[in-house]
Amino acid sequence: MSRHLAQRLGQSLLVLLAAFTVAFALLQALPGDAVLIKFLDSTMGLTADQIAELRIAYGADAPLWQQYLHTLGNFLSGEFGYSIRAGVPVARLLAENIPPTLLLASLAFGVASLLAILLAVLSQLGFGWVRGFARSMPPFFVAVPVFWLGIMLIQVFSFQLGLVSVIAPEPWEELILPVLTLAVPISAPLAQVLIRNIDTVLNEPFVAVARAKGATHAWVLWRHVARNALPSTLTMAGVLFGELLGGAVVTETVFGLSGLGGLTQQAVANQDVAVLQAIVVLSAVAFVAISLAVDLLLPLLDPRLAVRPAGAA
Amino acid sequence: MKIDIAPRLAPAPATTVAPLLEVEDLAVRYASGGSVRRVVDGVSFSIAPGEVLALVGESGSGKTTTAQAVLGLLPANGAIERGAIRLDGAGISRWPEKRLTALRGARISLIPQDPTTSLNPVRTIGAQIAEILEIHGERDRSLIRERVLDLLSRVGLEPAEMRAGQYPHQLSGGMRQRVLIAIAVALRPGLIVADEPTSALDVTVQRRILDLIDELRREDGTSVLLVTHDLGVATDRADRVVVLRNGAVQEAGPVRQVLAAPRSAYTRQLLQDAPSLATPRARPPVSGATGIALKVETLVQEYPVPGERGRLFRAVDDVGFEVRAGTTHALVGESGSGKTTTARCIAGFLRPTAGRVLVGETDVACLSGEPLRQFRRQVQLVFQNPFASLDPRQTIAGIVEEPLRNFEPIPKAERERQVRAIIERVGLPDSVLTRPPAALSGGQRQRVAIARALVLRPRVVVLDEAVSALDVTVQARILELLDELQQDLGLTYVFVSHDLAVVRLIADTVSVMRDGRVVESGATEQVFQAPESNYARELIAAIPGMTDEARKAAE
Numbered sequence: 001m002s003r004h005l006a007q008r009l010g011q012s013l014l015v016l017l018a019a020f021t022v023a024f025a026l027l028q029a030l031p032g033d034a035v036l037i038k039f040l041d042s043t044m045g046l047t048a049d050q051i052a053e054l055r056i057a058y059g060a061d062a063p064l065w066q067q068y069l070h071t072l073g074n075f076l077s078g079e080f081g082y083s084i085r086a087g088v089p090v091a092r093l094l095a096e097n098i099p100p101t102l103l104l105a106s107l108a109f110g111v112a113s114l115l116a117i118l119l120a121v122l123s124q125l126g127f128g129w130v131r132g133f134a135r136s137m138p139p140f141f142v143a144v145p146v147f148w149l150g151i152m153l154i155q156v157f158s159f160q161l162g163l164v165s166v167i168a169p170e171p172w173e174e175l176i177l178p179v180l181t182l183a184v185p186i187s188a189p190l191a192q193v194l195i196r197n198i199d200t201v202l203n204e205p206f207v208a209v210a211r212a213k214g215a216t217h218a219w220v221l222w223r224h225v226a227r228n229a230l231p232s233t234l235t236m237a238g239v240l241f242g243e244l245l246g247g248a249v250v251t252e253t254v255f256g257l258s259g260l261g262g263l264t265q266q267a268v269a270n271q272d273v274a275v276l277q278a279i280v281v282l283s284a285v286a287f288v289a290i291s292l293a294v295d296l297l298l299p300l301l302d303p304r305l306a307v308r309p310a311g312a313a
Numbered sequence: 314m315k316i317d318i319a320p321r322l323a324p325a326p327a328t329t330v331a332p333l334l335e336v337e338d339l340a341v342r343y344a345s346g347g348s349v350r351r352v353v354d355g356v357s358f359s360i361a362p363g364e365v366l367a368l369v370g371e372s373g374s375g376k377t378t379t380a381q382a383v384l385g386l387l388p389a390n391g392a393i394e395r396g397a398i399r400l401d402g403a404g405i406s407r408w409p410e411k412r413l414t415a416l417r418g419a420r421i422s423l424i425p426q427d428p429t430t431s432l433n434p435v436r437t438i439g440a441q442i443a444e445i446l447e448i449h450g451e452r453d454r455s456l457i458r459e460r461v462l463d464l465l466s467r468v469g470l471e472p473a474e475m476r477a478g479q480y481p482h483q484l485s486g487g488m489r490q491r492v493l494i495a496i497a498v499a500l501r502p503g504l505i506v507a508d509e510p511t512s513a514l515d516v517t518v519q520r521r522i523l524d525l526i527d528e529l530r531r532e533d534g535t536s537v538l539l540v541t542h543d544l545g546v547a548t549d550r551a552d553r554v555v556v557l558r559n560g561a562v563q564e565a566g567p568v569r570q571v572l573a574a575p576r577s578a579y580t581r582q583l584l585q586d587a588p589s590l591a592t593p594r595a596r597p598p599v600s601g602a603t604g605i606a607l608k609v610e611t612l613v614q615e616y617p618v619p620g621e622r623g624r625l626f627r628a629v630d631d632v633g634f635e636v637r638a639g640t641t642h643a644l645v646g647e648s649g650s651g652k653t654t655t656a657r658c659i660a661g662f663l664r665p666t667a668g669r670v671l672v673g674e675t676d677v678a679c680l681s682g683e684p685l686r687q688f689r690r691q692v693q694l695v696f697q698n699p700f701a702s703l704d705p706r707q708t709i710a711g712i713v714e715e716p717l718r719n720f721e722p723i724p725k726a727e728r729e730r731q732v733r734a735i736i737e738r739v740g741l742p743d744s745v746l747t748r749p750p751a752a753l754s755g756g757q758r759q760r761v762a763i764a765r766a767l768v769l770r771p772r773v774v775v776l777d778e779a780v781s782a783l784d785v786t787v788q789a790r791i792l793e794l795l796d797e798l799q800q801d802l803g804l805t806y807v808f809v810s811h812d813l814a815v816v817r818l819i820a821d822t823v824s825v826m827r828d829g830r831v832v833e834s835g836a837t838e839q840v841f842q843a844p845e846s847n848y849a850r851e852l853i854a855a856i857p858g859m860t861d862e863a864r865k866a867a868e
Contacts, residue, residue, distance in 0.1 A: 205431040211386055212425075212506075213445040213496065214418035216411075223444070227435045302435050303480045 008295060012288045019284035020075065020277075024068055027273045075281065081274040085266070090278045093263060098282075101259035104251075105244040107175060108182035113237065115183060116190035123195045124221055135195060141188035150181040150254035178255045186240050193236050197229035204228075231302050238294040242287040331402065332359035333503055333536050334383065339396035339406075341378050341387065341560075351394065352378050354560040360504065365530070365537040367551035367568070369544060369583075371784035372755075375560035380506050380540045382406070384421060385413040400504070418445050422497040424526070426509040428489035432481040438465075438492050439477030445499045464495040468525060487518035494525060501533050508540045515647035515811060520855040523550055542784065545589035545814070545858020548572060556580050586789035588814035589858040605671075606638035606805040607659065607773050612668035614654050628654045629665070630829040636822070638772075639799065641806040643820035643837070645813055645852075651829035656775050656809045660692050661685055672773060690720050693766035697778035699758035703750040709736070709761055710746040716769050731768060739764045740794060756787035760794065767798065775807045780815060792819055814856050817841055825849045 046054075055061050062070070074081060080090035122134035154177060158166045164176055201207065202225060210220050245260070252261035260279065267275040299306040341353040353375040360366045370376040381387050383398055385405065398406040405416065425431040432441055442461045451457055465473035468491040481489055490510065497505050507526060511519035527550065530537055541547055547554050547568065554571050556563040556579065563577045572590075575581045584590055614629040629651040636642040644652040657663040659670055661677045670677040672691055680688050693716075696702040703712055713732045717723065736746060739760040750758055759779065766774055776795070780788045796819065798804060810816050816823060817837060824834040825848065833846040844850045 205425055205427055206433045208386060209423065209425055209431045209493065209496070210433070210444070212384055212417055212423035214414045214416070214448045215444075216414055219448065224433050224436075228433070304434055304482050 005296075008292060012292055015288050016281065016284050020072065020281050021068075023277055023280035024071065027276055028064060028067075030271060030273075071277065075277075080278040083267075083272050083275050085270045085272045085275075090274050093275060094278060094282065097258060097260050097263045100257060101245065101252075101261065104175065104178060104182065104257070104259060105241065107179045108186060109237075109241050109244055111179055111183035112187035112190060112240070115187035116194055119187070119191040120194040120198060124198060125218070138188040138192040138195070141184050141191075144185060146181060146185060146250050147254055149184060150177070150251060153177045153181060154255075174255075174257070178251050178257060181251050181254070182244060186244060190233060190237060190240065194229060194233050197232060198225050201225045201228045227301060231298050231305075234294055234297060234301070238290045239287075242283070242290050245283065245286045330361050333362045333364075333401060334360040334538070335397070335399040336379070336383065337397045337399070339379065339382060339398065340394040341375070341382055341391055342394050343388070343391045345390055352391075352560050353382070355396075356555075356557065356560070356562055357396075358555045358562070358565060360536045360538060362503070362536055363530075363534045364553065365539055365551045367539045367541055367547035367554045368557060369541060369547050369554055370557035371542060371786065373559070374557040376540045376542075376557050377508055378560075379557070380508050380538060383504075383538065384417060384423060384506055385410075386417075415449075418502070419449050419500045420502050421504045421506060422500070422502045424490075424493055424497045424505060424507040424510045427513045428486050428493055429513065431493055432489055434481055436480075437477065438470075438479050438481065438484070442477075442492065442495055442499065445496050449500060460499070464499055465492075467498075467529070468492070468495040470495070486514055487522060490514065490518075490522050491525065494522070494529065498529050498533065498535070502535065504536045504538060505530065506538045506540070509542065510539075511546070512542070516813065516855045516857075517647065517851055519546075519857070523857075526550075543589075543857060544583060544587040544785070545856065548590070548858045550857075556583065582786060586785045587858065588785070588788070588812065588818055589856050603638040603803075605635050606673070607636040607642075607807065608669075608671040609634050609655070609659065610669040610671070612655060612658060612670065613666045614651070614658060614663060615666045628829055629658070632668075632824075632826070632829070632831055634822075634824050634831065634834060636773075636805055636807065638805050639803045640821040641799065641808050641819055643808040643810060643816040643823040644826055645810055645816050645823055646826035647811060647852075649828070650826040652809050652826050653777060654829075655826070656694075656777050656807060659773070659807060660694050660775050661688055687720075690716070690769040691771050692773045692775060693769060693771040695759070695762050695766050695774060695776045695779045697781050699755055699762055699782070700750075702762055703758055705750055708747055708749060709741075709753070712750070712761060713765050713768055716765060720769060735764045735768045736761075738767070738798070754787075755783055756791060759783060759787075759791055763791075763794070763798070767802070767804075770802075771804075773805045773807060775809065777809045778811070779808075781810065781812060788815070795819065813841075813852055814858075825852065 052061075071081070078091075080094070082088065083090055083093055086093065119134045119137055122130050124131070154166065157163045157177060164173055198221070202220075207220055207224055210224050215223070250261070251257075252259045253265065260282075263275065264279055266272070267279065336359070337357050339353055339356045340351060342349050342351045344350075352373075356375070356379055358366065358368075368376045368379060378387070378391065381391070382393060385408070387393070393406050396406070397404050400416070400420065405413065408416075432438070439458075439461050442464055443457045446457050446460060451460075461477055462473040465471075465476050470476040470488060470491050476484075481492075484492070494510075497507075505526075510526065511522050514522060523546065526537065529535070539547065539551055551568050553566060554568050555565040556571070556577070558579050564571060564575060564580045571580060572584065575584055610633050612629055612632040613627065615625040615627050618624040618626050632651070632655055634642060644655055646652045654663065658665045659672075659677065661670075661680060664681075665678050668678065672688070675688060675691075677685075677688065677692075707715075710729075710732055713735060714728055717728050717731060721728075732746070733743065736743070741757060741760050741764070745753060745757065745761070750761070753761065762779075779795075780791050783791060792815070795806065799806060806819075808816065808820055820837045822835065823837045823840050824831045825840065825846070826832065827848050833840060833844065833849045840849060841853060844853055
């Protein structure tokens with residue numbers, strides 16, 4: 001097991017290095033650089049010579065491979081550099097913006113999971129029309145555009161019903177609508193995979209054996225189907241959670257929340273390379289960590305996935 | 314001195330004992346799409362306490378549906394149309410689901426067909442045996458544990474403590490079937506429905522499992538409804554037999570009587586076609602002076618053991634045999650014996666670790682690239698499953714034509730002529746040419762697979778379990794066809810099979826394989842009449858339905 005773990009950790013580090021390198025290459029390939037964009041602004045009235053000096057000061061004139069090694073070294077020692085636009089350490093920007101995004105993503109993920117499980121249960125236990133309804137929801141949820149859903153939720157719940165205040169909301173109140181907006185489209189693929197898995201497992205011969213033992217439908221679902229339907233759903237959930245962390249841009253913009261989404265948007269607009277590089281590596285870390293966690297969890301759910309110790313039959 | 318001799322237990326006449334299970338005029342229908350199909354139509358039979366009744370039939374005969382109806386476990390689209398099912402006189406076919414759950418497991422239990430998929434892969438063996446006790450109200454943890462260990466020992470899974478903690482994937486197929494038997498007998502039900510309980514198992518394992526079921530049901534006085542396609546199994550294990558066809562009873566009666574004097578034409582046909590019951594006809598001696606078509610010498614095939622670097626598993630170990638042109642050589646053995654690996658080496662799909670495979674003058678083991686591709690026209694394969702081995706999106710004409718397009722630059726009209734000729738040769742009508750495989754029956758599909766193999770006029774045809782998935786009557790027709798084609802075209806067959814009864818009907822010579830080695834080889838009749846190795850003797854004795862004399866001769 002420990003050898004397997006070491007292997008997976010090694011793979012994860014390789015993925016992170018690859019993500020760093022690709023991000024670096026792509027950001028360098030962009031025309032111009034942040035120094036030019038910031039200081040070419042005519043209101044600053046800098047001469048060409050002064051800009052050139054600034055570029056030397058920021059290290060923008062060094063050969064690419066030197067910049068690469070330099071940046072990589074800095075990242076390894078936890079030094080993410082300075083945002084050229086804001087002039088503050090990237091680390092501080094991240095520290096300010098990660099917690100709200102993490103909170104938003106986690107809440108949305110939790111709500112999405114509950115919604116998916118609810119739909120899956122209804123798709124099996126409900127009466128005819130409830131089942132049909134539960135099964136038709138996921139495709140509908142997928143089709144709803146996030147920005148439209150966000151605006152509609154504000155329109156209905158805040159302006160028409162006045163249930164959630166938009167102006168000076170409580171911290172928890174502020175989160176309700178964005179969490180819903182994120183949760184709905186995320187719950188759709190989860191519910192779809194879960195419902196399909198449950199249907200497949202229900203046709204397995206071991207379910208017939210369980211029923212021949214005298215088990216009721218609910219017993220079969222709970223004791224036999226749930227754990228068999230879960231593993232591939234968990235894999236899916238890991239990917240979705242990773243996307244949530246990096247992909248809250250639209251939601252944060254629509255609801256005017258601060259977070260990684262907003263930070264990413266500004267950094268792209270300003271070609272703030274240092275910030276972008278840090279965000280890309282951070283998303284990669286999130287993905288790698290989540291998939292590692294999923295991989296370690298799966299054998300607990302399905303013993304067939306457990307790596308056998310060498311020498312065992 | 315007085316000696317008490319226990320009277321031999323004769324089956325009591327059915328009139329004096331009230332039957333345990335009565336099925337009367339049962340009709341079951343399935344609704345699919347807009348259409349309704351009646352798959353069981355007017356089936357009646359009864360089982361006395363302690364009796365074994367075999368429900369025999371081919372696929373589509375309604376035997377499994379009847380068994381499912383008895384358990385009250387018809388698929389969602391199935392429904393009982395008319396008739397009654399009575400257990401101890403109580404009509405259970407109209408009972409609501411809630412009442413039936415109390416019955417299932419406790420008074421009627423199931424031994425399912427495929428042990429590899431019939432246990433929940435994510436729960437331990439112990440938990441799955443314990444479950445039936447929990448469902449029926451047992452709460453005492455330590456008592457449950459004790460009963461589980463008892464049951465495991467009873468079905469011969471030792472040490473019980475260790476087995477209880479194992480997962481299904483850690484057990485062999487035979488061991489898993491023992492677990493399922495332990496579950497079925499846990500609450501000493503009056504009736505066990507055994508639905509093809511050994512069809513997925515090797516012949517020696519099959520025998521031990523059937524022995525175990527026999528032993529346990531005798532101890533508990535349990536009745537068994539044995540569903541099987543294998544007349545041999547029914548002959549060996551049942552008191553009475555009911556022959557089903559297209560959902561209706563063809564014949565019913567005590568096993569000996571049905572075997573000795575079948576009344577319906579269909580039963581007679583079944584008995585004639587069952588390979589284990591058939592008397593082997595003498596194969597005509599090979600005519601003409603023919604050479605060796607295939608020679609395998611000291612063949613070795615090794616695989617790396619997954620997860621263990623450097624360790625090799627020897628799947629085929631020093632295998633050698635010769636096949637004369639125009640004859641059939643059988644490779645026979647149980648799963649894991651290396652017979653399929655050997656066949657794949659012969660067909661050039663595996664490069665052997667060592668040894669030679671000579672087809673004519675060519676050593677297959679040395680070929681690669683284009684010469685290997687060209688070689689393929691000399692050796693063709695027919696696989697076990699005709700449902701999986703034909704591309705569902707091609708027409709039959711396209712499937713049979715494809716090998717020609719790969720090898721022969723001949724005009725389209727000539728190709729079409731050859732395809733028509735071979736399709737006719739395997740006994741199929743012209744009309745199948747434009748259809749997809751899905752429109753054909755299993756037997757027809759296997760004919761297509763044979764036509765596809767023969768269209769290139771190969772020297773050697775490797776038949777890998779080519780009739781194992783077919784019903785006996787279909788199987789008999791395919792074997793006849795293979796025989797006929799061999800005589801007309803001078804084909805050489807390598808016939809890979811686990812089924813010794815079939816091998817006896819078709820093979821001139823045979824190699825019996827075990828754990829990668831050939832343990833016995835020779836002329837087929839000689840091996841069957843006077844097997845030299847213990848393993849061959851055991852295999853032959855395990856064939857279900859063998860006449861007692863033949864069995865005695867083998868043992």
